[in-house]
Amino acid sequence: MPTETFEFQVEARQLLQLMIHSVYSNKDVFLRELVSNASDALDKLRLAALRDDALDADTADPHIEIALDADARTLTVRDNGIGMSYDEVGKLIGTIANSGTADFLRELKEAQDASGAEGLIGQFGVGFYSGFMVADEMTLLTRRAGEDTGTRWSSRGEGTYTLEKVDDAPQGTSVTLHLKPADPDNQLHDYTSDRTIKQIVKRYSDFITWPIRLVPQRGEGPAEGDGDGEGGSGPETLNSMKALWARPRDEVSDDEYHELYKHVSHDWRDPLETIRLQAEGTFEYQALLFLPAHAPHDLFTRDAARGLQLYVKRVLIMDDCEALLPPYLRFVKGVVDAQDLSLNVSREILQQDRHIRMIQRRLTKKVLSSLKEMKTKEPADFASFWREFGAVLKEGLLGDADNQDALLAVATFATTHSDDEPATLAQYVERAKDGQDAVYYMTGESREALESSPHLEAFRARGIEVLLLTDPVDELWVDAVGEFDGKRLRSVAKGEIDLDPQDGEQGDEQREKQAEEYAGLLGWMKERLGEDVKDVRLSSRLTVSPACVVSDAHDLTPALENMYRAMGQEVPRSKRILELNPGHPLVQSLNREYQERDDHTGLADSAELLHGLAVLAEGGQPKEPARFVKLVAERLERTL
Incomplete structure (x- = not known):
């Protein structure tokens, strides 16, 4: 089969240029990556042989070899592991990290310094290409165990690579680096030097479970310190192969x-x-x-x-x-x-x-x-750990009942108590108000959105701490946990909230008076907005905003509904409850208008506007945005 030439994708070419013109201070790690790949290939061969007795593969002496040629300035890392087929080379090597490349380049641009950028390479599976930090050209020769035909891949990192099938390839993979010209001012990093290679392998790969053998260069005498006890000019084993654990x-x-x-x-x-x-x-x-x-x-x-x-x-x-x-x-x-x-x-x-x-x-x-x-x-x-992994760790609160207490002991959450100090549930309970029987929380997309929500107004006014939960899993684990230290977990955006249970008869009389005063308006608005709301009632959670929408105590929140739909589960859309603030001038004015008019049709737009404002205040969107904008514009026109 003739040699074929292919072009790298645009993002892959950018990645190659990054490697070729690398600014990384520690280029030695390229050898670690190639040795690690070789070790993986040997592991895979052993696993394949265990699972398939009929596999036609040589497993007699699994090992990794490093061969140097100072005259030709080449370094070769080869193994007799699982190898790759022609298609696998094109897929795994030719395209560079597949779908990870775009993510890699994006995060690379966001990295603050060279060391931060270097840390991304292995993470995105492009360690093979670290060889271009020290080489002008890379050639790979491989044959998959059990197959007869091998594959040769080659590239100078200039936007193209070649592929060809070969008949005489040994089992496994060899990677040959055609090294860049020697730097006379940096002899410590001469990658054709036995001493340099021994130091790098000892530092990075001593624990590898397969022997890593250094093949003597042409014309050299017996290798010193031959780890295999081999005589003459045999290879020298460089690693101890001792399991660290x-x-x-x-x-x-x-x-x-x-x-x-x-x-x-x-x-x-x-x-x-x-x-x-x-x-x-x-x-x-x-x-x-x-x-x-x-x-x-x-x-x-x-x-x-x-x-x-x-x-x-x-x-x-x-x-x-x-x-x-x-x-x-x-x-x-x-x-x-x-x-x-x-x-x-x-x-x-x-x-x-x-x-x-x-x-x-x-x-x-x-x-x-x-x-x-x-x-x-x-x-x-x-x-730092919790910022990186807290969201996934909280998944354990859903299904691991045996370790739920241990998870809750370390889990921390943002709260209204502090802008930058998260709290455990134990710390929350310790700070709770006398007589407070619940751990209050609110879920949403961001802290900024939650802190501007009208649902927090009464809690903020009374100095009651609220957990601010912004991970998708938070919508689920709060119901699974249910309570902590005898206090139930309660959403500030669900059900009725009574924060003044101790205000006595005077408070009860005031609420009864308000209920009677607003009964007509509430009933009329419920009927008028019946397609969009389950109920309209007075609120005890608002101190500044005119209105808000809340979920019934046992209904799914809109965010949870959307989460289930994203997972392919159909759930009925729950109607929300509209709560009005009887102390707000807008609501008081609307109630007066309602009581003074026999024909309430003229108040319909005001009711619709009030509901739309409540939906917007929690980060939602009115059912008909264009109509809502039209109503706002008309109302502004009349008032100017």
Whole structure:
């Protein structure tokens, strides 16, 4: 088959130029990315061989090789792993990160500095192209295990790449970098130097479970310190291959943990927290978990890969085992190494395995207890964590009854008490007014929108704190939790609110008088607006605004209705309740007009306007925006 030339997409060409003209200070990481890809390929081959006895693949000596040629200025990283087919090369390599490219470039523009930009590369799956930081040209040769024909891919990063099928490719993948000219002022980063390569592998990839071998350059004598005990000019194994989770804590540095995290997560930044766990007894396992410092771009993507790496006696059997943690902890990265599981266990069996369920319960409690400790000892770190992952962690309040209390102990929420200090529910209850029997909250799209809502007026006037909840999941968990410390969770925008239960007979008399005074207007407006409202009544939650709309105590909020419809569930649209402020001049004037007129048809526009204003005040939209604008314009014309 002849060589074919293809063009990169526009965004991909921009990404290539970023790599070629890289301003990153630490270019050594390109080798870590290529070695990590090679390690993944070997892992995938082992998994494929476990699941398919008939797979025609060579699994006798899985390893990674690094070959240097100082004269030709090339560096090659090759493995004998799973390899790729022709179509896979075009899809996975040729298009660069697929759908992630646009997101990568957008966030890159928003990064504040070079280190921030560097942290995005691994996150968006484009680590392979980091080779262009040090190379003028990259060539990839690969053959998928079980296939006869290989594929060669090549590019100079100038907007095109070539693909051709080849007959003599070995199983696995090799990536050859044609290095940029040597920099005489920077010998420490000479990537054709054995010493440089040994230092980089030791720093970034020592824990890799497959041997990483340095092939002697032509004309060299025996390699020093041959890790395989091979004589002559045989390859030298550069990494210890020791599992970090199996080594004593005092023998592993934080840097080593961080490099393992970067390997399993493809994140170039250090983790926020490292968590170790070792279970002994009838069922033994070890776990090494990491809490990321930043949320990945696909955290809320339905089909995103998630889960921990599952090992059995140091052998990787599953790269993304979802059964080891509940979905609301899907951001946690790491490894679990069990002693008594089968090597060919399937995902379906794992979901039913009692040992796996036991591990999940233990890991979940360990992560939550670590978060609680972080909140106490490192409040700044916890605040950063919650900003990144709070929305997904709150999903656990919906379905994990066993850990609901632990989640509520660490969950923090914005409140009207402070502009910048979120509060736990325990802190809210501690500050509650004497006699206050509820934890009040309000849901919405943003803090700014909530703070300008008329629903908060009476609460603000009385100094009653309200939680300001702006994540979509907040619409759901408040009903699932129901109460906290004996106080029920109540929305300030649902049902009737009585904030003055202690105002005595005088207050009761005033409310009775107002109810009698406004009875006619309320009944007429309910009839007039019957298509749009369930009821019209006087409000005890308004002090400044003339009107607001609220949901009935057991009705779905408009936001929740929209959420269910977005998920494909049809729900009937609930009518809202219109509440009027009897102390507002506009409402008082409308009531006088109603009482003085026998024909109330002339007040219909005023009633419609009042309802439209209430809908707008909560961020909604009148049913007929054009008609509403026309009514406002006509009313302004008459008053000017």
